[in-house]
Amino acid sequence: MEKMNEKIQNIAKELLENKEVNLIIGFTKGSNPLRMRSVFITDPKDVSKLSFNSHCVQDLAVFLKKPEVKKFGKIGIVVKGCDEKAVNTLIQEYQLSRDNIKIIGLECHGVIKQNLADKGENSLNQSTVYDKCLSCEVHTPALYDYLVESDEQAFEINDNSIKPYAKIEELDLMTAEERNGFWQNEFEKCIKCYACRQVCPLCYCTRCIVEKNTPQWIETNIEETGNAQWNMIRAYHLSGRCIGCGECERACPVNIPLMLINEKMARDTFEKFGYKSGIDINAKPVFGTFDINDFNDFIK
Numbered sequence: 001m002e003k004m005n006e007k008i009q010n011i012a013k014e015l016l017e018n019k020e021v022n023l024i025i026g027f028t029k030g031s032n033p034l035r036m037r038s039v040f041i042t043d044p045k046d047v048s049k050l051s052f053n054s055h056c057v058q059d060l061a062v063f064l065k066k067p068e069v070k071k072f073g074k075i076g077i078v079v080k081g082c083d084e085k086a087v088n089t090l091i092q093e094y095q096l097s098r099d100n101i102k103i104i105g106l107e108c109h110g111v112i113k114q115n116l117a118d119k120g121e122n123s124l125n126q127s128t129v130y131d132k133c134l135s136c137e138v139h140t141p142a143l144y145d146y147l148v149e150s151d152e153q154a155f156e157i158n159d160n161s162i163k164p165y166a167k168i169e170e171l172d173l174m175t176a177e178e179r180n181g182f183w184q185n186e187f188e189k190c191i192k193c194y195a196c197r198q199v200c201p202l203c204y205c206t207r208c209i210v211e212k213n214t215p216q217w218i219e220t221n222i223e224e225t226g227n228a229q230w231n232m233i234r235a236y237h238l239s240g241r242c243i244g245c246g247e248c249e250r251a252c253p254v255n256i257p258l259m260l261i262n263e264k265m266a267r268d269t270f271e272k273f274g275y276k277s278g279i280d281i282n283a284k285p286v287f288g289t290f291d292i293n294d295f296n297d298f299i300k
């Protein structure tokens with residue numbers, strides 16, 4: 001990754017020196033070689049800290065919604081293709097101005113699951129990457145100001161029995177009661193820590209519905225109905241918007257398979273409305289616009 005890192009560092013240095021941005025958000029080496037973390041750089045002398053490899057799992061676009069970051073005005077960000085879709089969605093939803101962001105897009109072949117990396121896994125292949133990487137359509141980001149090509153070879157998909165999000169098809173074949181049982185079991189584990197919300201680049205409401213108590217929309221204690229309400233409301237608030245970065249599922253301390261919900265919503269949105277989130281900054285958000293031809297058979 002040496003060439004790739006050098007290119008990222010040179011772009012960042014140029015942007016900071018020319019005052020085209022006041023801050024660069026990127027990845028740097030973490031506490032061990034298989035852990036990467038975010039870094040915030042304002043001084044061109046520090047760009048040597050920037051680094052990228054297949055352990056850069058975080059979606060750095062989450063920081064773009066923070067007031068502490070917004071105050072820098074013009075910002076440069078290092079993004080993989082999936083994370084860049086979050087930047088596009090923030091622009092589409094008027095949370096970010098295209099003029100204030102420089103996108104350093106990275107060609108990316110996949111990132112290694114963190115639980116495997118924690119056990120020392122360092123090879124990129126079909127069984128070590130996240131499901132999102134097996135169905136990735138944005139190995140090259142959809143939008144960028146600079147593109148940094150990968151030094152790594154793309155891996156071969158040689159085992160067709162490994163299907164991304166295979167559980168979705170299994171759930172679709174269940175009866176409504178069985179499916180409800182599956183999700184009740186999962187939601188029962190929820191401890192309402194809201195890590196899924198905090199890590200999501202697209203959960204940016206200044207006051208989340210879960211914190212409103214007049215009226216109280218969602219029970220705040222940990223109990224069956226409130227847990228299901230919380231997870232379902234969050235899924236609906238993200239449908240047609242979630243860009244599938246997988247950060248909510250990665251952050252969940254009790255391992256609720258949140259990506260099954262996100263991916264199912266994304267598949268349904270595409271099937272019913274022909275819309276994929278985060279691809280086109282000029283597209284109107286699918287659930288923020290009315291079209292007389294919209295699918296409406298569900299209205300009885």
Ligand code: SF4
Binds near residue numbers: 132
């Ligand atoms: S989904 Fe695509 S862009 Fe995102 S980490 Fe996986 S391979 Fe890279």
Ligand code: SF4
Binds near residue numbers: 200243
């Ligand atoms: S809901 Fe999860 S997968 Fe979707 S954008 Fe938010 S953090 Fe990423």
Ligand code: SF4
Binds near residue numbers: 191195197231253
């Ligand atoms: S991260 Fe997991 S446990 Fe925490 S609120 Fe979200 S779903 Fe519940």
